[in-house]
Amino acid sequence: MTGDLADAVRHAVGAVTDPELRRPLADLDMLRDITVDGAVARVGIALTIVGCPAAARIESDVHAAAASVPGIESVEVAVGVMTPEERRALTERLRDGRAPRQMPFGPDSLTRVIAVTSGKGGVGKSSLTANLAVALAARGRRVGLMDADVHGFSIPGLLGIAPGTQPTRIDDLMLPPVAHDVKAISIGMFLREGESVVAWRGPMLHRTVQQFLTDVFFGDLDVLLIDMPPGTGDIAITLGQLLPHAEVLVVTTPQEAASDVAIRSGLVARQTGQRVIGVVENMAALTLPDGTVLDLLGT
Template identity: 40%
Template sequence: MEKRGKGTRIMERPPRPAPDARVLEKIKHSFIVMSGKGGVGKSSVSANLAVALANKGYKVGLMDIDIHGPDIPRMLGLREMIRINGNKKMEPVSYSPNLSAVSIESLMPDKDTAIIWRGPVKHTAIRQFIGDVDWGPLDFLIIDSPPGTGDEPLTIANLIQDARAIIVTTPQEVALADVRKSIRFCREVDMEIFGLVENMSGFACPCCGRVLDPFGTGGGQRTAIEAGIPFLGKIPMDPAVVACGDAGISFQDRYPKSGVTGAFKRITDKMGRLLNKRE
């Protein structure tokens, strides 16, 4: 238990050494994609952000630190196993010339293996994903984390000091209540919140074209304004996103003119503007 200001927080942050500094020096921007609760499409946002950035010509790494429920390999159709190269480093699995990924699932011969690990072992695995992987020079490292504020995001806060958080929510109040906990977490561990994304924001009826809001609308933007953090944008619902993820096909490559593809393009454009402004 640790005192901070007027409040008390319960937090375990073991003073462990950072991964090889030479690895982190080659990564320009690191973003951890977080959510306060499950079911908001965080992994879908992580994968599509990585694809959108890679399609812009950036060199992108996608690191799946959801140890117990890794989804990234299946969403991107990555069936290869991680290999050890001549430098005795793990070689990330290539999705495209500009995008490669690492996940615990890519180390398991049986994809249905249950990972039954406690915090210290997960910490070690994530540390290896950073320091023992031959990422090469990257413009962006996108880190897909499990929902909540547990071991995995805390490990990233410990190991990558300049990592920034992108928080994903859906518009309804239940999700927003959990988002506020993620915001508090970031502030407690001194992690910069780069922005908030509202996913599943509106659905265009394929029959009449009318936009419906099954989960409400605008809640993410209101929460961002109240918290004083940037709002990166809204992503509409599209059943084809689920179908493509299940089939391991890039939605943006299959539907380049869709509203979802346009939303990710606008979000990555805004990310670029914010980074240029801060630098």
């Protein structure tokens, strides 16, 4: 009888999802000893690393799941840590057989990669990218957002990710923080306190942006949005080479010669094989129902 109850608890707890890995604990091999003594369930789980930020949430979800099983009146959760071997097996499984440091967004990937770019800063590129990401996630798409605007990173702030939040590391795999159902990674998450990205040398920036694509575990995504640095600088070219099949969305304002920027971006995109899928004219004047034009932002 208690054996059946233990199975029921195992089943309930196994269905709890890890908020970062977004998979059920049973699939992640995180369940350990689960016993039931009378109406008391004792549940052992093993997390990936000590002090993983999701630990408290997993523990309380596990507690609630076990307590929801009819016949269980009290629950004790013992949280342990995976051995290095268990962790290695897990990261291998998460990589889906891909070798470490391999880029998952190549031409045969099912993820749509959209690079959002602009001719200059301040046109609303980051605002648009963050809003697009959240809107797509709200429609049920699995969305990743990569903040590649290394000198003007603003994605964590726009998504409400607390300053100082860092990706969780499982060995050499990095798990992006999730906000509004969007998995987001930004260079801002790699700066030590008080450090400015201006102090970084070019190669270090390149390596970091490249790492975003290889070492960050986004899992299966429907869409990866990239907040590109404005213009056609180094990082843009690196990313163009890494992601030749990416689609490009250009953000501009009426103030600039919109068509000029679009044409220029189109030419750059064509060189790397990327395709411009649209131009967004942001901060444009608003035509009211009575026909008068309200140029709120004076652009």
